[in-house]
Amino acid sequence: MKVAYIFATTGHTVSYKLGRMILPQLEEDRHGAEVVGMFFFEDNNYILRRGDPLGERLVKVAREKNILLMGCDQCCYERDIADKLFEGVRIGCFPDLYKALEQSPPDQVITL
Amino acid sequence: MGCCQSTPQSVGDLLHAALARAHWRAPAPAASAEDPSQNLRVEIYLETEGGCIRRIDYRCSSCASLIAYCEAMVRLACGRGVAEAARLDAADLIGSVAGVPGYRHDRARLAAAAFRQALSKHLPHGERSPSR
Numbered sequence: 001m002k003v004a005y006i007f008a009t010t011g012h013t014v015s016y017k018l019g020r021m022i023l024p025q026l027e028e029d030r031h032g033a034e035v036v037g038m039f040f041f042e043d044n045n046y047i048l049r050r051g052d053p054l055g056e057r058l059v060k061v062a063r064e065k066n067i068l069l070m071g072c073d074q075c076c077y078e079r080d081i082a083d084k085l086f087e088g089v090r091i092g093c094f095p096d097l098y099k100a101l102e103q104s105p106p107d108q109v110i111t112l
Numbered sequence: 113m114g115c116c117q118s119t120p121q122s123v124g125d126l127l128h129a130a131l132a133r134a135h136w137r138a139p140a141p142a143a144s145a146e147d148p149s150q151n152l153r154v155e156i157y158l159e160t161e162g163g164c165i166r167r168i169d170y171r172c173s174s175c176a177s178l179i180a181y182c183e184a185m186v187r188l189a190c191g192r193g194v195a196e197a198a199r200l201d202a203a204d205l206i207g208s209v210a211g212v213p214g215y216r217h218d219r220a221r222l223a224a225a226a227f228r229q230a231l232s233k234h235l236p237h238g239e240r241s242p243s244r
Contacts, residue, residue, distance in 0.1 A: 100221075
C-alpha cells in the first residue's frame with residue numbers, strides 16, 4: 001500500500017510521530033507501507049530547514065526511497081525559511097502536491 | 113501604500129499587505145498574462161495621467177509567490193512615469209522580494225509580462241520596444 005502523510009497539526013507531530021515512529025521504521029525498512037510523499041504545514045516545516053538533525057535523517061531516507069518532501073509555501077514564507085530548506089525539498093501548495101504525487105499516487109493520505 | 117520601495121520585502125509581509133488592503137478594479141484589465149501549464153493568471157489594472165501611473169493594481173491566481181511579486185510590482189510602479197516603469201522587468205521584481213526559491217522566479221516573469229504588456233499600451237509610440 002502506498003501512503004502519503006500530511007503533517008497538519010503542531011505539537012509533537014514531527015518530533016514524536018515522525019521522529020520516533022515513522023522515520024525510524026523507514027530507516028529500518030519495517031514501516032509496513034510504501035511512503036510516497038510527506039507534506040508539512042505550519043511549524044512542522046522547521047524539520048525541512050537545512051541543519052535540522054531530524055531533517056538530515058529524513059532527507060537521507062527520502063532520497064533513498066524516492067519520497068516526496070514538500071513544505072507548505074505560505075507556511076515557509078511566513079517563517080522566512082522558504083529558501084533555507086534542504087536541497088531537493090520544495091515548497092508548494094495543493095496543486096503542486098497533487099501534481100507531484102501524480103507520478104506515484106498514494107492509496108491512502110494520512111493526516112497527522 | 114508605500115511607493116517605490118527599494119529594500120527587498122519578505123513574501124510574508126507582502127502577502128499580509130495584499131490581503132489587508134482594498135484592491136482597485138478598473139472596468140476591464142489593461143492586460144493579462146497566463147501560464148497554462150500551471151494554471152496561473154495575472155490581470156493588471158492601470159490608470160495613467162500625464163505620462164504617469166495614477167493607479168495600478170492586479171488580480172491574480174492564489175499562489176503566494178505570484179501574489180507577492182504582483183504586490184511588489186505595484187509598490188515599485190506606483191507614482192512612476194510610464195516610460196520609467198516600463199523599464200522594470202522580472203529581475204527587478206526578483207530583486208525586490210526576498211526569500212523566494214529560484215524555481216518560483218517564474219512567477220516574477222509572469223507578473224512582469226502582464227505589467228509590461230499593460231504599460232506598453234500607454235507608452236508614446238517612440239518609446240515602445242519589444243517585451244523583455
